[in-house]
Amino acid sequence: MKIIKSDLHAIAVGPKQYPQDELPEIAFAGRSNVGKSSFINSMLNRVNLARTSGKPGKTRTINFYIINDEFRFVDLPGYGYAQVSKTEKEKWGHIIEEYLKNRKNLKEIALIVDIRHEPTSQDVMMYNWIKSFGYSGIVIATKADKISKGQWQKNIKQIRNKLGVESSNLILPYSSEKKINVEKTWEIFEEILDL
Ligand code: GTP
Ligand code: MG
16 A cells, blocks of 8 residues: 555544545444554554554544545544543543444444453453444554564454454454564555455
């Protein structure tokens, strides 16, 4: 994939603020601090387009990034962050749900998980939810640089079993830090976006 340009297009907490055009979108869901924003940056070859942080709870809005004026990546707020109030959690849940339920532009939601850890019950819920909307259920197991290559398959298998990922083609190890599987991920996305 040749990235000619990438920009922040919109920041939204509700549908009125979503971009009002027909461009296709791929959204990224996952636990807070799992590496969603870093994933977007690494795919776009940008250092800090999507703001990242060592502390969970960085992305609290829906951030739309436009790429080559052709399609968008959508950074969703992370879930499962313990250090916020119940009201705040419900607000985030609502922001995400509203987007997923009604967005015609949305072609796929990829679930981002940490390759080192077994998915949480919230991950399982999110994944089932994604599939219930009819999306194919792509899983990106990021932070692969944090374990040895020899461990990847074992961990991938565990994640796959826990989430119930139908095909091994739908889950892949990834690293934003070391740019592992960037090209492979683009191939999958190009197919989804019909590029
Ligand atoms: P929220 O916005 O809070 O939901 O978090 P997020 O999922 O967007 O995570 P973010 O991209 O901000 O990354 C969280 C932390 O993980 C940062 O300190 C990143 O540097 C680190 N990180 C993300 N991806 C990788 C990776 O592939 N490898 C390593 N080693 N660290 C990573
Ligand atoms: Mg983020």
